[in-house]
Amino acid sequence: MNEAHLSRKGFRGVAATLQSLALILPLGLSAPLAFAQYIPPPAAQTFAPTQGAATGTAGEAEATTRGSRRSRARHKITRPTAEAIDAESVAEPSRPQRSTRRSRAAARAEARAARSATPDTPAETPAPLSEVTLLAGEAQTTNARGAQDIAGLLAQSGFVIKLQSGKISLAQLADPDSQSQADLAILQSDVLEDARREGGPDITRKVAYIARLYNQEIHIVARGDVTQFADLATRTVAVGGPDTPEGRTATTFFARAGLKPTLAVMDQKTALERLGRGQIDAALFIGGKPAPALANSLAELAGAGLHLLAIPYKGALQEFYYPAQIKGADYPGLVTAGAPVDTIAIGTVLVALDARPGSPRYKALTQFTEVFFGKFGALREGSHHPKWREVNLAADVPGWRRFMPAQKWLDRAPAPRLSSVK
Numbered sequence: 001m002n003e004a005h006l007s008r009k010g011f012r013g014v015a016a017t018l019q020s021l022a023l024i025l026p027l028g029l030s031a032p033l034a035f036a037q038y039i040p041p042p043a044a045q046t047f048a049p050t051q052g053a054a055t056g057t058a059g060e061a062e063a064t065t066r067g068s069r070r071s072r073a074r075h076k077i078t079r080p081t082a083e084a085i086d087a088e089s090v091a092e093p094s095r096p097q098r099s100t101r102r103s104r105a106a107a108r109a110e111a112r113a114a115r116s117a118t119p120d121t122p123a124e125t126p127a128p129l130s131e132v133t134l135l136a137g138e139a140q141t142t143n144a145r146g147a148q149d150i151a152g153l154l155a156q157s158g159f160v161i162k163l164q165s166g167k168i169s170l171a172q173l174a175d176p177d178s179q180s181q182a183d184l185a186i187l188q189s190d191v192l193e194d195a196r197r198e199g200g201p202d203i204t205r206k207v208a209y210i211a212r213l214y215n216q217e218i219h220i221v222a223r224g225d226v227t228q229f230a231d232l233a234t235r236t237v238a239v240g241g242p243d244t245p246e247g248r249t250a251t252t253f254f255a256r257a258g259l260k261p262t263l264a265v266m267d268q269k270t271a272l273e274r275l276g277r278g279q280i281d282a283a284l285f286i287g288g289k290p291a292p293a294l295a296n297s298l299a300e301l302a303g304a305g306l307h308l309l310a311i312p313y314k315g316a317l318q319e320f321y322y323p324a325q326i327k328g329a330d331y332p333g334l335v336t337a338g339a340p341v342d343t344i345a346i347g348t349v350l351v352a353l354d355a356r357p358g359s360p361r362y363k364a365l366t367q368f369t370e371v372f373f374g375k376f377g378a379l380r381e382g383s384h385h386p387k388w389r390e391v392n393l394a395a396d397v398p399g400w401r402r403f404m405p406a407q408k409w410l411d412r413a414p415a416p417r418l419s420s421v422k
Contacts, residue, residue, distance in 0.1 A: 130364035131160040135168050135185035137245060140268055140296070142216055142287035142387065143186040143348065149384045150372065157371050167244045182353055183361055184368070188216065188286065189347035189397065190252055190320060191245040196399070206354045208403040210369055212395040214387035215345035217289050217324045218253065220309040221275060221301065221334075222282040229257075229311055235281035236262040238271035249346060250284045256316040268293040276304040286346070288387035289330045302333035311343045321346055352403045366405040373409045 136147035144165060151161040164182055189212075195203055226235060232254075240247035247265065254261060264280055271283040272293070285291050294301065308331070313323040321344040328337035335341055355362045379388040394410055396402070 130367050131162065132183040132364050132368050133162045133164055133181055135182045136163045136165050137168055137186060138240070138267065139165055140293040141246070142214075142291060142385065143245075145292055145385050146213065146288075146348075146387070147186055149379055149388065153375055153378055154368070154371050157375065159368065159371050161368075167241060183355070183365060184210075185351050185353060186213070187349055187351060188245050188249050189349055191248050192349060192351070192397070192400065194248050194252070204400065207400075208352050208355065209397045209400050210350045210352055210365075210372075210403045210406045211391070211393050212397050213348040213350055214288050214390050215322055215324065216286050216348055216387075217291075217326060217343050217345045218249075218311060218321075219285040219287065219289075219291055219294060219326070219343070220282055220311065221272075221285065221294070221306050222309045223275070223278065224305045224307065226281055226309060229309055230259070232261045232282060232309075233259045234261070236264050238264050238266050238274065238280050238283040240267075241265050246286050249286055253284075253317075253321075256320060257311075258315070272297055272300070275306065276300060282309065288348075288385065289326055294331060294334065298331060298333050306334070308335055308341045308343075310341050313342065313344055317344055347397070349397055349400075355403065357404070365403065369403065369405045369409060373406070373413070 134147050134150070137143040144163075147161075147163050151163055154161055168185060168187065192207070192209075195207070220229075220232070220237075222232075226232065237250075237254075239250035242248065242251060242265070251263070254263075261282075266274070268283075268285060271280070274280045275283050285293055287293065308326055311317075313321070324343050324345040325340040326335055326343055327340045328335045352365050355365050373393060376391075376393060378384075379391075393413075
């Protein structure tokens, strides 16, 4: 009896223990299992709260366990779709970044294209433009007139050119900063040769030519009793100073011609006055026909019985000069119509002085070259000196280097814009 009672009591105890374990085990096992298998939703996706998420009773725990199992089943089924959503959500934020990169690249390309564009008209020239000083030589010369034409032409584009008149010494070419702040000069080609002989290799590094301009004729105005060029060997001839381009050309010219006249240094105005009074026998002028000094004094010259003397193109003169003719239409009253006078001509060069790459002067002269070359065609029109119609911008000056920005402009310019117009 007692044994049976104990057996029943023990059985009830074991049953109670088992029942307790049945309640505890689902709670203890389901929660860690659900935590271990939890997969967070994608950032762009939101899930509704799972019913029975709170744990407090056995029924709620079982519901949680069943929910976790169903959730795991759903994840296994829809996992590829979730990954696709993940990839889509990750790729989505990068789209504006790619668009920004593309727009920035396009902006940089447009900026490069704008910088590389070459202005074809003065209106497109960057502002403000620079200011340069041009050595124009003595007044009443073709070079001075040409300098005025250049200054007027570029002024239309807002480019300021200061003209410095008067004598141009070789020292200004060999060492520009020591004599003036000039940036440009218009010279005869033989003066450049003299400068190279006296200045040596150093001057060729400091002086570069921008363009070979027009030819200038040598005019010898003589009294009536001087009939031949050879007669000047025993006569007095007025010339420019030895330190000026005109004076240097005159001295070199007579040496190459083999004549040794008496040279009297004076300016052009004084030379014409003394020639008219018979105080000298002849006067030498260098200028593109019609030379301003002569064209402005035709009445006085003709009234004094003066005439232009022919210069034979022979011997050493053929090595340095060009044959030319002066006609009655060039100087009415001074030259007989239908009886042109033979003479010689010398080249004229526009040079840049001491323009080292990277210097402010180099930048200013680069702007000058772009505007001058771009508008050059206008110099062949209107009231400008007729000598501009003979200029070929592409012509070289042997033995000298061209200013690099000028060469670059010529390399990209169409040929018709460079050739001379007759």
